[in-house]
Amino acid sequence: MAYWDSEFQRVQSPFLRYGISVAAVVIATAIALAVQEYQFRDVELPVLVLVVGLVTWYAGTGPAVVAVLLSTAVFAYFFAEPLYSFYVSARDLPYFLIFVLSAVIVASFSAVRRRIEDNLRHARDQLQIELLQRRQHEVEIRKLNMELTERAAELAAANKELESFAYSVSHDLRAPLRHLVGYSELLQKHATSSLDEKSQRYLQTILEAAKKMGNLIDDLLAFSRIGRAEAKTTAVDMQQLVAEVTSEIGAQANGQEISWKIGALPVCLGDRALLRLVLVNLLANAVKFSGTRPQAEVEIGSVDGHGDKPEIFVKDNGVGFDMQYADKLFGVFQRLHRADEFEGTGIGLATVQSIVNRHGGAVRAEGTLDQGATFYFSLPNAKQPVERTVSAP
Structure with missing residues (x-):
């Protein structure tokens, strides 16, 4: 039945559908008359009602109406007294009305069921389409996940190679640099009397440049070790850690006036030594870039971040920076100020970003030229019960 129903659903010609209606009623009438010849009575009602139902089911509503009208006329003409007349006698009127009512009810139920079947079929088709689309999306997502996994592995391998390269290069540069500094100092010590003022200035410039290069190599080595070193995650009291770092920096301030303002700080998850390095770099920078002020004002506090971070x-209140260059702040050897204005190698903020990223946090900066700067970094809150392990990228 489902097969034939689906086949008739594909019939678009109205002539064929109405032709099926007429032909079905004619065949049913012939069957009823033939059976009646063999003295079987009252067969016409179920036969014609069945035909009305079938026509409604397979041909549609319009042909069903035609089938009901034709069946009613056939029933009145051939099977209701007086025979061969469309007039129905009072004795056969109840029988005729029962037939009409049965035909209408069967046609109605068939139409409703047909509509329900159509809706169900449409819903099934839509579900199949959605299921196919979902499977295609899942395949695409799996493919993208595989590509991301491969790229993440490639990126991790590239980072390790880069760290190894930086370590090797820095380590290999130290020996010839030591020779350069050592022999320059020996030359300065033993040949000062034989050199004029200009030559002595040249020699001093060589020594200062070599020592500056040594500092750069030391910072680069320290930066590369951050990615290679193992980290131990513990609950770190940031309030206590900040107090230790500010006390240390204040003792090394060389007479600079510093006003510390320390707000309430959370207990965070992380490696204490690495987080101490973060604070040392940020607080030392704050003091350094506030050196042009009569009094350096440094404030440390916390704000609500995202989730448990x-x-x-x-x-x-230092010299600040232009926000259009903010993306350069955290790059290795990136500086927004001249070396003769503020000393440094440009590794500190890159170190801060590397450590914070290893802890699953993020770093950002806000500043205005000649009006100070603010650096933010997020860390996981130690109050969360989930234990985390800081691992190398």
């Missing part, structure tokens, strides 16, 4: 900030 509060943000800790370090704010100063």
Whole structure:
């Protein structure tokens, strides 16, 4: 039945559908008359009602109406008294009305069921389409995940190679640089009397440049070790850690006036030594870039971040920076100020970003030229019960 129903659903010609209606009623009438010849009575009602139902089911509503009208006329003409007349006697009127009512009810139920079947079929087709689309999306997602996994592995391998390269290069440069500094100092010590003022200035420039290069190599080695070193995750009291670092920096300030303002700080998850290095770099920068002020004002506090990661900030009243160059702040050897204005190698903020990223956090900066800067970094809150392990990228 489902097969034939689906076949008739594909019939678009109205002539064929109405032709089926007429032909079905004619065949049913012939069958009823033939059976009646063999003295079987009252067969016409179920036969014609069945035909009405079938026509409604397979041909549609319009042909069903035609089938009901033709069946009613055939029933009145051939099977209701007086025979061969469309007039129905009072004795056969109840029988005739029963037939009409049965035909209408069967046609109605068939139409409703047909509509329900159509809706179900349409819903099934839509579900199949959605299921196919979902499978295609799942295949695409799996493919993208595989590509991301491969790229992440390639990126991790590239980072390791880069760290190894930086370590090797830096380590290999130290020996010839030591020779350069050592022999320059020996030359300065033993040949000072034989050199004029200009030559002595040249020699001093060589020594200063070599020592600066040595500092750069030392910082580069320290930066490369951050990615290679194992980290131990513990609950770190940032309030206590900040107090230790500010006390240390204040003792090394060489007479600079510093006003510390320390707000409430959370207990975070992380490696204490690495987080101490983060604070040392940020607070030392805040003091250094506030050196042109009569009094350096440094504020440390925290704000609500995203989820279980509060943000800790370090704010100063220093020279600040132009926000259009903010993306250069955290690059290796990137500087926004001249070396003769502020000393440094440009590794500190890159180190901060590397450590914070290893802890699953993020770093950002806000600043205005000649009006100070604020650096934010987020860390996981130690109050969360989930244990985390800081691992190398």
